[in-house]
Amino acid sequence: MEQFAKNTIFKGLLKYAPIALLFISVLNEFDFNYLDLKYFSFNFPFILIFYWSLKKSESLGYGLIFIAGLINDVVVGFPMGISSLSYLLICGFTAYLRNITLRPNMLKDWVFFLLTTVFASSLSYSLLVLFFSFKLNYADLLVNLLFTFLFYGIFAYLFEIYNKLAFDKKDD
């Protein structure tokens, strides 16, 4: 009985892991930039938000995603609201994909992820350049997008395992 209760608490905690990971990643930006590998960077929050809002939308509240975006803007030094906007757009895209998909397919998700990130990044960086006069290196942006796209496959696989463990994957 005690073992069962412990298991339930543990499983309950596991369900909060995606949102905890999102907040840790925006506060800490774990993107291995300290390795100082030329051009190497990727946008982990994009991957995390896309996957979890597609597969388990209730595990990431939109309000919390909005706050995570504000935190990311403060940490990175962007005008407040820009990351929230791109994160919420990703949620919108995934909600749309969920509505039109009958049989989920990893490859389709991956391609749709590319479209989503391209759109969300283009919009936020256009706003930065046009309205806030930021100067950005477009080569870095493109490489960041490419790595984000490539890394989606790896993280989606890991999240899939986690999804099965933590949520028993009943409603997918």
Added chain:
Amino acid sequence: MEASRDDFVIAIRSAFLKKGNKQRFSLIFLIIFSIIFLALGKLNLKAVDYIRISINEIVYRSAFIASLPENYIQKGYNTAVNHFNVYNDYNKIKSENQKLKSEKISNNFIVQENKRLKKIVDDYVTISDVIVAKVLIDKKSPFLRSIIINKGSKDNVKLGMAVIDESYLAGKVVEVNFTTARILLLSDLNSKIPVTIEPIGLQSILSGTGNNDGKIQYLKEEYKIENESTVYTSGSGGIFKAGIPIGKIKNIPNVEIGVDFFSDFTQLKFVKIVSFQKEEN
């Protein structure tokens, strides 16, 4: 055709307008809220500034705590790299030290002479109280090169103050909160500093490349700049005093005239925040 367009509209409407499962807000509401946030940020209203400063204070402190595990890994990685480089570094430093010793003797005389001459031309020669600050967050974002320090308006840090690492210019203060401030590093694409290139004495503008180096801009093609020429602040614009060392001219791929900074921005732990004033006679 008509039906598929209807399906598209229904799917979009359902995605953005309807509250999702266990969601408190609809997406469209939060998207509009983000746009309002952005617009208010652009307007520079006083009330919005106070909210922004409060959020900054909380987030910077939280980010510092959240960064501790990664910083620990980073420190370990750097220590390991340093161990491998120790022998080469020792030889390099030994020869540099010998060279510097001889140069120091002649420099002492030049420094004194320079001070006297600056007084005559009424240049910025003194610095205000130096504020030593600890680097709280060093994100190395791929797009923006900035750091957060643990001193703010409470410690008299003001916008535009120079940030010095050892005796080299590292950047300037671009955002001041109550107990924290953001420094825009020289390597950032948005950084623009008036500089002098010695020994030829060329005036120009130094901009960051977005990586760990800089580039000289707005210079006529007829000027030939030798590699290893030294870049100093020019003092134009009155923000920095003239003659703060910045870096050396170096060949950098894809950059016409590259600058290798003296300061290693990836290793900043403590920096000095200074402002410059004219010496009163």
